[in-house]
Amino acid sequence: MAKVYNFSAGPAVLPHAVLAEAQSELLDWHGSGMSVMEMSHRGKEFMEIIHDAEHDLRELMHIPAGYKVLFLQGGASLQFAMVPLNLLGDKDSVDIVNTGHWSKLAIKETKRYAKVNVAASSEDRNFSYIPEESSWQRDPNAAYLHYTSNETIGGLQFPYIPSEQHGVPLVCDMSSDFLSREIDVSRFGMIYAGAQKNIGPSGLTVLVIREDLLGKARADIPTMLNYQVHADADSMYNTPGTYPIYIAGLVFKWLKEQGGVKGIATRNEEKAGLLYHVIDSSGGFYSTHIEQPFRSKMNVVFKLKEEALDEIFLLEARKNGLAQLKGHRAVGGMRASIYNAMPIEGVKSLVNFMQDFARQYG
Template sequence: MSPVFNFSAGPAVLPREVLLEVQGELLSWHGSGMSVMEMSHRGKEFMQIAAEAEEDLRAVMGIPANYKVLFLQGGATTQFAMVPMNLIRGHASIDFVDTGHWSKLAMKEARKFGVSTHVVASAEDRGYCYVPAQDGWQRDPQAAYLHYTSNETLGGVEFPFIPDSDGVPLVCDMSSNFLSRPTDVSRFGLIYGGAQKNIGPAGLTIVIVREDLLGQTVSGTPTMFDYKIQAEGDSMYNTPPTFAIYVAGLVFKWMQRQGGLKAIEQRNIEKAALLYETIDTSNGFYHCPVEKAYRSRMNVPFKLAEERLDEDFIKEARARNLLQLKGHRSTGGMRASIYNAMPLEGVKALTAFMQDFARHHG
C-alpha cells in the first residue's frame, strides 16, 4: 500500500513508530496481560505510565519545579471556563489579544464570570491575517491575566514572539503549536492545550500552571474544575483519560529520540518553508491570506485562484493519498496541517502534487 499522508487539523497524524509501539502493547502492556485500556488508574502499572509521562514532558519542555502539570479532560474549550474560574482571584477584568476564532471563543466564555473582557489588541481590522505589534497594545495593569492564542488553527496565524506581561500572569492557549518549538515556560502563569495536534489522541488536555496561582477559585467552582484539587490528586480526582495519557507518554519519548524541541523546530521550519514557497511561487494559482511574518508553521491555509477548482483539487489529492486538505467550513479553500509527526516526505508529496495540479489546470 502506498503511504497515506494525513493533513488533518486534529485529531491529527501521530508518529508511525509510536503507533507501532501501541499496536505491539495493545493486548498486554509490558507483559502485564492487560491492555492499558483495561488497567485501573490507581494500579501500579498505570501509576508508572502516568509518572513517566509527566517526567518526560517536564524534560522535553524544560518545565520548572514550581509548575504543576495536569492531565485533564474536556479539551481546550473547557479551559476557556476553567482558566477564569481559577485565575480571576478577585480582579475585575481580563486582558485578551484577539487574533481569530479561538481567542474570540475564549473571551466569550470568560464573560460569563462577571468580569470585563478587555481587548488589548485585535487583528480583525485586516481580516485576522496578522498579529498586532505589542507596542500598540492597550493593557490593563490590574487585569487578572493576559490571554492569547499562540496559533490560530483556523486562520493559520502564529505568534512569532512571547508577549511581555509586565507582572500580570500570562496565559496561553497553545493547543495547535504545543511542543513544536522550545518554549520558556517560566514566562507564563499558565499554558493549556488539547493533545490532538502534536501530542496524542483526542480526549486529553494538558495544563501547566504556576503553583502560586492555585487555590483561589471563584465561588461555586465545581470540584472537578479546581486546579488545586486536580494537582493534589495528581490529575486523578476521577478516572483520567488513561489511554490518551499512555500514548502521549510514548510521544514524549519519541520527541526525545528526535533530538528534543530544537531539532523538531528545525524540521518544522523546513517543512513550512517548502510549502509556503510552493504557494508563493505559483504565479497566483495559490494564495495564502496570512501576512508572511505571522504564518503558522503548523496550519497552512491557502486558496486556489479559481474556486471552481476546489472540488477537483480535493478529489485528485485524495487519489494520491493526500488526505484532509479541505479548509474549515468558515474559511473555505484548503488547509494543510503539518504537525510534528508529518514527515518531510509528506510535505514533498503535497508540493509535488500542487505543482502538477497547477500545470494541468492553470
C-alpha cells in the same frame, strides 16, 4: 494498505512508530497481561505510565520547578471557562488578544465570568497579522492576559512570546503549536493544550501552571473544575483519560528520539518553508492572506485562484494519498496541517502534487 499522508487539523496524524508500539502492546502491556485500557488508574502499572509521561514532558519543555503539570479532560474548550473560574481571584477583568476563531471563543466564554478587555485585535484585516505589541491596550489590573499562540483555523501564529507587564501573568492556548518549537516556560503563568494535534489522541488536555496561580478558584465552582483539586491529586482526583495519557507518553518518548523540541522545530521550519515557497512561487495560482512573519508553521492555510477548482484539487489530492486538506468552513480554501508527526516526505509529496496541479490547471 495504500500510504496516506494525513493533513487533518485535529485529531491529527500521530507518529507511525507510536501507533505501531501501541499496537504491539495493545493486549499485553509490558508483560502485565492487561491492556492499558483495562488497568486501574491507581495501580502501579498505570502510575508508572503517567509518571513517565510527566517526567518526559518536563524534560522536553524544560519545565522549571514551581510549575504543575496536569492531565485533564474536557478539551481546550473547557479551559475557556476554567481559566477565568480559577484565575480571576479578587480581580474582575481579563485581557485577551483576539487573533481569530479560537480567541473569539475564549473571549465569549470568559465574558460569562469577567469583564474582558480586548487588548489587541487583528479582526480589522481579517486576522492576517498580529498587532504590534507596543500598540496593545493592556489593563494593569487584569487578572491575566490570554492569547492563542497559533490560530488553527486561520493559520496565524505568534512569532514571539508577549512580554509580561504590570505582573499580569500570561495564559496561552497552545493547543495547536504545543511542543512544536522551543519556548521559555518561565515566561508563562499557564499554558494549556488539547492533545489531538501534537500530543496524542483527543480526550486529554495538558496544563502547565505556575503554582502560585493555584488556590484562587471561585468557591462556587464544581469540584471537577478546580485546578487546585486536580493539582493536589496529581491529576487523579477522578479517573483520568488513561489511554490518551499512555499514547501521549509514547509521543513524548518519540519526540525525545527526534532530538527533542529543538530537533522537531528545525524540521517544522523546513516543512513550512517548503509549502510557503510553493504558494509564493505559484504566480498567484495559490495564495495566502497571512502576512509573512505570522504565517503558521503548523497550519498552512491557502486558497486556489478559483474556488471552482477546490473540489477537484481535493479529489485529485486524495487519489495521490494526500488526505484531509479541506480548509475549515469558516475560511474556505485549503489547510495543510503539518504537525510534528507529519514526515517531511508527506510535505514533499504535497508540494509535488501542488506544482503538478498548478501546471495542469493554471
